[in-house]
Amino acid sequence: MNDLGRLEDLPLDYRQDLTAQNLVPLWPSLRGVMPPHLPPRKTQATHWSYRAIKPLLLRAGELTPIEKAERRVLVLANPGHGLDKMQASSAIYLGMQLLLPGEWAPSHRHTPNAVRMVVEGEGAWTTVEGEKCLMSRGDLILTPTGQWHEHGHDGQDPVIWLDVLDLPLVYYMEMSYHVDGQRQAVGGRQGHQQYARGGLAPTPVFGRSDRRYPMLRYPWVDAKAALQAMAADASIDCLQITYVNPETGEDAENILGFYALMLRPGQSLQLPARSPACVFHQIEGRAEVQMQQQAFVLESADTCCAPGYTPVTLRNLSGDQPAFLFMADESPLHRKLGLYEVRA
Numbered sequence: 001m002n003d004l005g006r007l008e009d010l011p012l013d014y015r016q017d018l019t020a021q022n023l024v025p026l027w028p029s030l031r032g033v034m035p036p037h038l039p040p041r042k043t044q045a046t047h048w049s050y051r052a053i054k055p056l057l058l059r060a061g062e063l064t065p066i067e068k069a070e071r072r073v074l075v076l077a078n079p080g081h082g083l084d085k086m087q088a089s090s091a092i093y094l095g096m097q098l099l100l101p102g103e104w105a106p107s108h109r110h111t112p113n114a115v116r117m118v119v120e121g122e123g124a125w126t127t128v129e130g131e132k133c134l135m136s137r138g139d140l141i142l143t144p145t146g147q148w149h150e151h152g153h154d155g156q157d158p159v160i161w162l163d164v165l166d167l168p169l170v171y172y173m174e175m176s177y178h179v180d181g182q183r184q185a186v187g188g189r190q191g192h193q194q195y196a197r198g199g200l201a202p203t204p205v206f207g208r209s210d211r212r213y214p215m216l217r218y219p220w221v222d223a224k225a226a227l228q229a230m231a232a233d234a235s236i237d238c239l240q241i242t243y244v245n246p247e248t249g250e251d252a253e254n255i256l257g258f259y260a261l262m263l264r265p266g267q268s269l270q271l272p273a274r275s276p277a278c279v280f281h282q283i284e285g286r287a288e289v290q291m292q293q294q295a296f297v298l299e300s301a302d303t304c305c306a307p308g309y310t311p312v313t314l315r316n317l318s319g320d321q322p323a324f325l326f327m328a329d330e331s332p333l334h335r336k337l338g339l340y341e342v343r344a
Contacts, residue, residue, distance in 0.1 A: 004030055043089045043277050043307040044080035045294045050096075050119070050301035057098045057160060066103045073097045073163060078305055085168070088305050089277035091330045092256065093167035098160050099124050099153045107150035110178035112170040113253045116141040117162040117281060117326050118220075119301045123155015128216045130187040135159060138220025138283045140243055140326070144213050144253055148181050162281055162303065164328045166255040191215040195246040196222065214247050220283065224324060227262035231322070238269060240327075257331040263287060263316035263323040271312040273343040276330035278306045280314075285323030288315040298325070309343060 007015065007028040018025065032040065057074050066072060076094035081087040088094040093112075099105060101123070116126060117140055124135040128149045133141045143149040153159055170176045194202045195215045223241060230239050239262040243252040251257050257276075260283070263269060280289055282298040289296045289304050290313040296304045297317065306312050308330075316323040334340035 004028060038309055041307050041309070042080040043078055043087075043305065045292050045296075045304070045306060045310070046078050046080075046088070047296040047298075047304040048076045048094075048302065049299070050303070051299065053096050054160070054301075057096055058158065061098050061100050061158065066100070066105060071097060071105055072099070076303060080307075087168045088279060089168075089307070089330065091166055091169040091333060092277065092279060092305075092328060093163070093165040094279065094303065094305075095163040095165075096160060097163050098158060099151055100158055101153050101156055103153050104183075105151040107148055107181040107184055108178050109146055109148045109181065111145055111175050112165045112167040113145045113255055114143045114163060114165045115253065115256075115258060115328075116143065117164065119160045119162055121155065121157050121159030123157070124151065124153040124159035124161075126151050127184050127186060130184055131189050131191065131216055132186045133192075133217035135161065136220065138224070138324075138326075140218040140220075140223075140252075140258060142213055142216045142218075142252060147213070148184060150184060164256065164258075164279070166253075166333075169255060169333070190217075192217040192219055192222075198226070201246055213252075214245065215252075218243050218252070223260045224262075227260060227324065228322075231262060231264060239264070251332045253332070254336075255330075255333045257329050259327040259329075261314075261325045261327060263314060263325070265321055266316055266319045268313060268315040271314065273309050273311045274329075274331075275308050275339060275341040276334050277308045278312070278327060278329040280304050280306070281326040281328075283324040283326055285321055286317040287323045287325060288317055289313075290315070309341075311343075 004027045060072055064072060073095040075086045076088055077083040077086055078088050086093060118135045118137050120137055126133045126141050126149055128143055129147050191214050226241050227239050230236055241260050243258040245252055281303045282300055287298045289298060291306045291310050
């Protein structure tokens with residue numbers, strides 16, 4: 001059953017006739033695209049050290065003014081996909097972005113969905129469709145598909161954040177493009193204040209908000225408090241929250257999923273092998289991420305990627321302090337396609 005024949009077994013003239021008609025025989029490659037039991041995966045377990053990234057990013061700020069770069073970013077590329085592909089996984093793009101005091105990254109909108117996880121610095125902001133979202137460490141800010149957004153910095157020190165986009169998927173579908181725009185007028189709306197209490201949604205007289213993305217900024221102070229409140233219940237082993245649309249309860253964006261996780265002091269947590277690839281980013285503390293006979297130590301602001309169908313063990317390296325991680329994965333996409341799996 002496994003011997004399906006090789007392309008070289010076919011006569012040269014037959015192969016040439018196929019090529020002339022833009023035809024390819026399936027059987028020599030069938031097991032390559034549909035192997036038994038596990039799918040082919042280019043995504044490799046990969047670690048990116050923030051300590052190594054930061055000086056290179058700051059030097060980029062010296063070498064390239066924002067007017068020439070528009071978005072000054074170093075891409076976290078997975079070697080399994082090739083550095084030229086700018087992919088962390090099959091559907092996830094990661095980039096570390098720098099904004100210096102006084103700079104403004106012009107308004108634009110694009111087809112890929114994006115989020116910003118703030119790594120360090122104060123005084124920067126992102127305006128999304130007229131809503132000004134202040135940026136503090138650990139905050140998650142959405143810039144969904146088609147939404148006008150721009151970045152500015154009124155503070156004193158560099159601000160750095162992690163960009164997470166579904167760019168590889170949108171590019172593969174031949175739908176990736178952007179449109180430049182004018183500087184936005186800022187309104188008074190603050191979604192993170194209107195939806196600051198879990199289970200409670202503001203209800204205007206004429207019905208709920210019709211905004212597709214009613215909440216754009218998810219402050220870390222609120223996410224951390226939610227995890228700490230969960231930790232008071234000793235029966236809960238996995239302290240994890242999902243960033244959701246507060247009106248619908250669905251994932252905050254429709255292709256990638258975003259989460260925050262807390263490890264108690266000294267805790268080890270085993271995550272099952274799931275179909276989607278996953279990204280881990282250290283917000284506070286230190287943790288070890290073990291997968292595929294590899295182990296990465298995540299210091300503050302370090303990032304790593306785990307391929308799909310790979311069990312992962314997380315371990316808090318501190319015996320007296322909790323560790324907090326941000327996670328992004330492809331679960332919403334897999335569920336929409338009916339392909340989501342968990343392997344025991």
